[in-house]
Amino acid sequence: MSIKLKQFLQDSENKAFDLEHRKKIRFNIGKYNAAVQNGMAAYEHHELARERASFLKTQTINNLDKYLVEFENNFTKRGGKVIWAQNAEEALREIGTIIKRKRAKSVVKSKSMSTEEIHLNDFLEKNGIETVETDLGEYIVQLAGQRPYHIVTPAMHMSKKDIAELFHKKLNIPLTDDAQQLVLTARKLLREKYTQAEVGVSGANFLIADIGGIAVTENEGNARLSTTFPKTHIAIVGIEKLIPSMLDLDLFWPLLSTSGTGQNVTIYNTILTGPRQPTEKDGPEEMYVVLLDNGRTNLLAQPEQREALNCIRCGACLNVCPVYKNIGGHTYETTYSGPIGSVITPHLAGMEENKHLSYASSLCGACTSVCPVKINLHNLLLINRKQSVEEGLVDKNEKLAFRFWAKGMQNRRLLNFAPASVKNFVLGHVQKETWSKRREPLVAAPLSFNEMWRKQRKNR
Secondary structure: HHHHHHHEEEHHHHHHHHHHHHHHHHHHHHHHHHHHHHOOOOOOOOHHHHHHHHHHHHHHHHHHHHHHHHHHHHHOOOOOOOEEEOOOOHHHHHHHHHHHOOOOEEEEEOHHHHHOOOOOHHHHHOOOOEEEEOHHHHHHHOOOOOOOOOOOOOOOOOHHHHHHHHHHHHHHHHHHHHHEEEEEHHHHOOOOOHHHOEEEEEEEOEEEOOOOEEEEEOOOOOHHHHHHHEEEEEEEEEEEEOOOOOOHHHHHHHHHHHHHHHHOOOOEEEEOOOOOOOOOOOOOEEEEEEEEEEOOOHOOOOOOOHHHHHHHOOOOOHHOHHHHHHHHHHHOOOOHHHHHHHHHHHHHHOOOHHHHHOOOOOOHHHHHHHHHHHHHHHHHHHHHHHHHHHHOOOOOOOOHHHHHHHHHHOOOOHHHOOHHHHHHOOOOHHHHOHHHHOOOOOOOOOOOHHHHHHHHHHOO
């Protein structure tokens, strides 16, 4: 058993039986689910929208090389610069070079899972660069010294009381349960950072091939400030975020917002196509887009699992997953948690160390039913499991146990040979640290059905 798996099992148990944690998560997810249900009412043909989105993303992923080149050509025509990064190390090196050349001492960041993926904040801090998250949820978890808990709502695991205590401790403000006051405190502090930062960093929800632009959707306006106030803007975007045309946003922006937060469309929707032009009054002097691979081509090479690259990061699958709702986001120890994280992480970060994530599922199919781009998530988890076995990434004890089980199931005499007391001894040993630790132990009946049937026939 790997160290990572041991930690996962330990953390899962701790979180699953942390009743306070469960209460917070179920309350917050419950609010989101109610909002999403209301948002769906705006669609006359929601299933048709899902079908269209699935088709478009699949076509794009299958022609990714063509659309990436088209994006680069159109983006560079307007003065933008494209950096191709094969892995996190390359991305960090290129970003570090830009920041060093600009002699930047501070960076403002809008919400971006790609920057979490390459651990950009840690890298910048080690190089003496002040990095400030400007999304409120991200800012809260940054103050707490934690990673984002959820793809869409980073501080979902924290209550208003938790946040008030955090602000009191870190920002030296009086304790208050007034949510508006807490938001205004963060707003005032962050406003100062925008004007001081030399570099702004963002992600993107979509890369638009036909106009060479990036599309950013948000509710707070912080992404617009982070990308326009500083003189240099760096966008770090996974190569799978491509869509063919700006017209496709008519489909994808509402799908993303409805599935993610229940809104018909989020409050701020921005398309950025490069640095400030001579006729424009604002915007950055320089704009870079870092096209991040970081294992995505490994996933692209899998004929069945490449479907997972269609993901638009709405977080809907996390909100319905019974496993996620019990063990929480931090337990996964990955950038992307929940069903989609369990599907893609073994391919992005290595199957051997992350294969256990594909087993963190009840395979109920709820994730598949809510996915706005119709990714067959629960089936992909099964395919991951199969792949890990075919690659020989199976624990020796597990392999031995299944060998004995298979022999017993194929031989009725062998199965009946051991009395119930022996079977219970074996079951007790096997279940000691798993099933029996929190539940009533499984006990074999004194006589199996086969033995009772034989006995009854004999007495006739």
